[in-house]
Amino acid sequence: xxxxxxxxxxxxxxxxxxxxxxxxxxxxxxxxxxxxxxxxxxxxxxxxxxxxxxxxxxxxxxxxxxxxxxxxxxxxxxxxxxxxxxxxxxxxxxxxxxxxxxxxxxxxxxxxxxxxxxxxxxxxxxxxxxxxxxxxxxxxxxxxxxxxxxxxxxxxxxxxxxxxxxxx
Numbered sequence: 001x002x003x004x005x006x007x008x009x010x011x012x013x014x015x016x017x018x019x020x021x022x023x024x025x026x027x028x029x030x031x032x033x034x035x036x037x038x039x040x041x042x043x044x045x046x047x048x049x050x051x052x053x054x055x056x057x058x059x060x061x062x063x064x065x066x067x068x069x070x071x072x073x074x075x076x077x078x079x080x081x082x083x084x085x086x087x088x089x090x091x092x093x094x095x096x097x098x099x100x101x102x103x104x105x106x107x108x109x110x111x112x113x114x115x116x117x118x119x120x121x122x123x124x125x126x127x128x129x130x131x132x133x134x135x136x137x138x139x140x141x142x143x144x145x146x147x148x149x150x151x152x153x154x155x156x157x158x159x160x161x162x163x164x165x166x167x168x
Contacts, residue, residue, distance in 0.1 A: 047139050049101050053094040056108050056146075059134035060097070063126045065118035067154040069096030070111050106141045113152040124148045 057069055096111040108131060114123050132143045 049099045052099040053097040056131045057093045057097040059131045060127045065123035067115045068113040071151045105144050107145045109147045111149045111151050116155045
């Protein structure tokens with residue numbers, strides 16, 4: 001921490017620049033270090049629910065065996081919304097994820113569709129581990145719970161619920 005020396009006449013001497021500053025304590029364009037302690041403690045950082053939802057959604061999609069996020073209806077509406085010019089594609093990152101974010105902790109609810117033939121228990125465990133690691137690493141929040149609802153199983157011969165893109 002830089003120390004500041006008082007000189008005769010009430011002016012301040014800044015040791016790192018060795019220049020005498022006026023009674024105001026600083027010259028124009030010259031910065032002085034004010035306050036004490038760790039800079040990280042000088043203010044507050046808040047993280048929106050949507051930020052945590054995006055991180056969790058992307059982390060869950062990375063797990064092998066997760067076919068999609070959200071219920072069939074929400075995926076269908078999301079696919080239609082993405083095809084509309086000016087529609088938001090960021091909604092797909094948060095589809096199937098709900099976060100409650102506090103000052104230091106967060107809780108998550110995820111709705112997933114799994115591929116047929118995978119162990120649902122193993123996929124759920126892997127999703128929890130991946131989501132917790134990503135959210136805690138990126139936000140610094142403690143993840144207190146990750147609730148997973150498996151809403152569907154994607155069969156190998158089943159068509160996608162999302163409407164096809166048609167060219168005209």
